[in-house]
Amino acid sequence: MHVDTAILAPAIPARPAGRPRDRRLDAAVLKATRSLLLEVGYRDLSIEAIARRAGVHRPAIYRRWRTKAELVHAAIYPAGDLTLRVRDSGDFARDLRRFARNAVRLFSRPEVMAAIPGLMIDIRHDPGLRDRLSPRLEASARADFAQLVERAVARGEARPHIHPDTLFDALAGTVFLRIVTAGAVALDALADDLTALLLRGTRAARRPGTKGGRR
Amino acid sequence: MHVDTAILAPAIPARPAGRPRDRRLDAAVLKATRSLLLEVGYRDLSIEAIARRAGVHRPAIYRRWRTKAELVHAAIYPAGDLTLRVRDSGDFARDLRRFARNAVRLFSRPEVMAAIPGLMIDIRHDPGLRDRLSPRLEASARADFAQLVERAVARGEARPHIHPDTLFDALAGTVFLRIVTAGAVALDALADDLTALLLRGTRAARRPGTKGGRR
DNA sequence: GCATTACGCTACGACCTGTAGCGAAACGCT
């Protein structure tokens, strides 16, 4: 956005000189990207087809986004970062469950699930891409989450030495892998189950006296 | 392999009639696939380039594998399924840690990490592909893991009502997401950290008392 | 008016795709 430009290069005027870009083209291209992403998937998503549907020519797209990955990222943003944020409610268990459910909602969105593996590929291909996308994709959500954990520790609701990033990955990664391997089924149950698992751990209650649960 | 053929279609003789395939071509193609996958990544991996490097023509490849996804799967198998299996040692905590470390080792392999997002994309694209790949990629490892959990519950080491699939996803998905977002750094620490998290949960200890244990 | 940039549009060479077809080779079967 123009805000970014101003921040990154304050010396340059807001209007860069020359004919300004037509914002309607941006919107048309992003919309076409989203719809085509759902219809044909990331692999068969071609700049050519996007341009056709948007009623634009390819050079207009290349002028705005360097690669398909950056275009797709722009098209599905801000789905990623925002929905993974959780306000501190003062009840850590509740916040964790809310985070898990947000993750379920996020990764249940077909266009998100269609985009993420593609972005993973292209990020692996071009390390610079990670630096460009990561801040908006997840880095800021991570920072928020770390605060959440820190406060829960301060309140005595969570053990110290919990690594927020590990917990973050455990929540998001679990939901992601489940949807990839099993599809979008029984996700409410997964969110509750995962929350309970992360809160209590796998261990049996300290008194195994009544241990014969099953068998 | 020929064993599969015999199992899947016992009526068909082991030798299907006609000129037999040259196994050396299989090997050359798979080897070329692995090396090219590392060099150019899944996206830019073309059947054409694989054929060139393997000293083979494209039709010979298409005769063996229907799609790039199936070829890549064949090329990195059996990395996936085997290394995620853990024998029951009688100590659940130990087995979980071992599983986490195995996941780290598996997803640290560059060719595995280069292949997986690509397979995710193509699986999403062609649902039949999932049915063909999943059994070897992870379904059997899941079944093994479920047994491990069941026994731990029977021994009183784990709570009943733990969902093995959730725990499986929590282990594998966490490691996967971490490596995708942060790269292959500090993974030993992650494995230990994740294991502790899943065993004990996030909650502060009620009475730390004589516990404390390691670290 | 001048410089600059975006736009519509066309075009280019390069590459990959999936399939078809040719003659020859390698097997099982009769």
Place this chain on the structure above:
DNA sequence: AGCGTTTCGCTACAGGTCGTAGCGTAATGC
């Protein structure tokens, strides 16, 4: 020996995408 079948090396095809270059024209700031 002959037949049917399948693979192999090889060539070729039509179709698509890629990323860029270039044209004339439009829209802005100076």
